[in-house]
Amino acid sequence: MKTILKAVALTAAIATVPTAAFAQKAPGAVIVTVDTRRISAECNACKTAATQLQSQAQQLQQFAQGLGQPIQTEADAIQKALAGKAPDAAMQTRIQALQTKQNQANQQLQQREQTLRRNQAYVSQQINDKLRPILTQVMNARGANLVVDRGDVLDASSTLDVTTDVLTQLNTALPSVSTTAPAQAAPASR
DSSP states (O other): HHHHHHHHHHHHHHHHHGGGSSSSSOOOOOEEEEEEHHHHHHOHHHHHHHHHHHHHHHHHHHHHHHHHHHHHHHHHHHHHHHTTTTOHHHHHHHHHHHHHHHHHHHHHHHHHHHHHHHHHHHHHHHHHHHHHHHHHHHHHTOOOSSSEEEGGOOOOOGGGGGHHHHHHHHHHHSSOOOSSSOOOOOOOOO
8 A cells, every 4th residue: 555655646746847857948940041052053063063964964875876876777677678577597696686786785875874873973972071061060150050941941031041151161162073983892792
């Protein structure tokens, strides 16, 4: 019985302690906004990288066309030679050779597309690696504890926008980026 009374007394004592004693109050939000689209469009390294990546994409497209033209020419010739006839042994060999060329071309294109995507991701990584500390520094300088992308905000005072400060610091800290990602390491064998 005494044990039950002690448990009831303890429960009553805990219930009377204010819950604020158990949890710290979160500080009020001091917010700044940054326009990441503007940073991407205006940062010097970003503009240079975008031009170089566009050039890489155009080279890939030209490479694809260079691979595709002879394959298409051969496919048209085979189609014309068949003209509704069943292929003989020589034609079957020619068809198989064409399929092999198509597969090889597709593999080459996939490798180059992967390289382009890896280069794009590497550019983003380099920019983000420099951008994050700059955002923290600008946030701290403004006494803010939260930064929000301007594109995610319905409306905000222009005095909250720190994009120009961030852009200025990013241009200084990151004059250029590499648009060629380091080669991927070969997977370790077990």
